[in-house]
Amino acid sequence: MVEFLPDMICTEPDMIAETVLLPGDPLRAKYIAEHFLERPVLYNTVRGLYGYTGWYRGSKVSVQSTGMGTTCIMECAYQLIEKYGCKNLIRIGTSGSDNPDIHVGDTICSLASSNLSNITVEEFGTYDYIPTGDFKLIKMASETAKENHLRLLVGPTKCGDMLYPETDSVPSFFLNPLSAYRFVGDEMEGAGLLVAASHYEDVRAMVMITCSDHQIYGDEDTPLALRESKYTNMMKIALEVAHKLDEGGK
Ligand SMILES: O=P(O)(O)O[C@H]1O[C@H](CO)[C@@H](O)[C@H]1O
Numbered sequence: 001m002v003e004f005l006p007d008m009i010c011t012e013p014d015m016i017a018e019t020v021l022l023p024g025d026p027l028r029a030k031y032i033a034e035h036f037l038e039r040p041v042l043y044n045t046v047r048g049l050y051g052y053t054g055w056y057r058g059s060k061v062s063v064q065s066t067g068m069g070t071t072c073i074m075e076c077a078y079q080l081i082e083k084y085g086c087k088n089l090i091r092i093g094t095s096g097s098d099n100p101d102i103h104v105g106d107t108i109c110s111l112a113s114s115n116l117s118n119i120t121v122e123e124f125g126t127y128d129y130i131p132t133g134d135f136k137l138i139k140m141a142s143e144t145a146k147e148n149h150l151r152l153l154v155g156p157t158k159c160g161d162m163l164y165p166e167t168d169s170v171p172s173f174f175l176n177p178l179s180a181y182r183f184v185g186d187e188m189e190g191a192g193l194l195v196a197a198s199h200y201e202d203v204r205a206m207v208m209i210t211c212s213d214h215q216i217y218g219d220e221d222t223p224l225a226l227r228e229s230k231y232t233n234m235m236k237i238a239l240e241v242a243h244k245l246d247e248g249g250k
């Protein structure tokens with residue numbers, strides 16, 4: 001077993017389920033545990049990264065908050081996989097978007113996470129590695145959304161280290177050309193999770209996000225206080241996928 005210091009997740013070996021939902025925000029983890037899970041147990045409070053395990057429709061499911069950024073989610077993913085044997089990692093985050101076809105509240109599933117963060121440069125050098133979501137999980141999410149009459153948009157997303165890039169401090173070539181590629185969402189952890197999971201043959205990962213604010217339709221933005229609780233469609237789809245995986249992936 002690889003030893004990680006400092007630990008981000010400290011609990012007993014069998015406390016965490018094979019399928020883990022991963023919101024960045026610890027209070028979103030708390031909301032899901034309190035509103036969707038039966039008999040939830042808080043198993044982690046290290047660094048305020050709440051982690052809960054409970055039962056959803058008879059299936060054991062965990063919800064572990066990751067904090068913000070690719071480094072945090074990668075460390076969480078490695079610890080979940082190496083120390084706790086987790087197999088299915090599903091991010092459930094929030095995002096911005098500069099795509100005119102996307103609106104605040106839309107639920108998105110990332111096909112591939114185009115990476116503006118330094119993590120892949122460090123690992124792959126000039127080799128253009130493209131972090132992609134697991135096909136089986138994406139297919140399950142897509143079918144689950146359809147079965148439940150929920151809208152789910154599947155497409156490429158962007159992952160960067162800056163939440164609010166300031167136009168006066170970032171060169172315009174960094175910002176503008178990318179908006180022409182019609183990424184469906186823009187967040188800060190997706191590529192980290194997909195790269196971390198790609199190191200393990202038997203681990204699957206998927207990135208789901210809900211658009212919480214929009215670069216074109218700024219008047220639609222979700223108030224901060226509602227960002228823990230508002231994205232229930234994404235939560236339901238992810239929990240149903242976790243349940244299906246527990247039932248044998250049907
Ligand atoms: O809502 P979460 O999951 O934290 O995700 C998004 O929200 C944070 C920025 O507000 C970043 O972590 C971004 O990726």
Ligand SMILES: O=c1cc[nH]c(=O)[nH]1
Pocket residue numbers: 094095096097163186187188212213
């Ligand atoms: O990463 C994020 C998350 C929410 N909204 C954004 O604009 N970016």
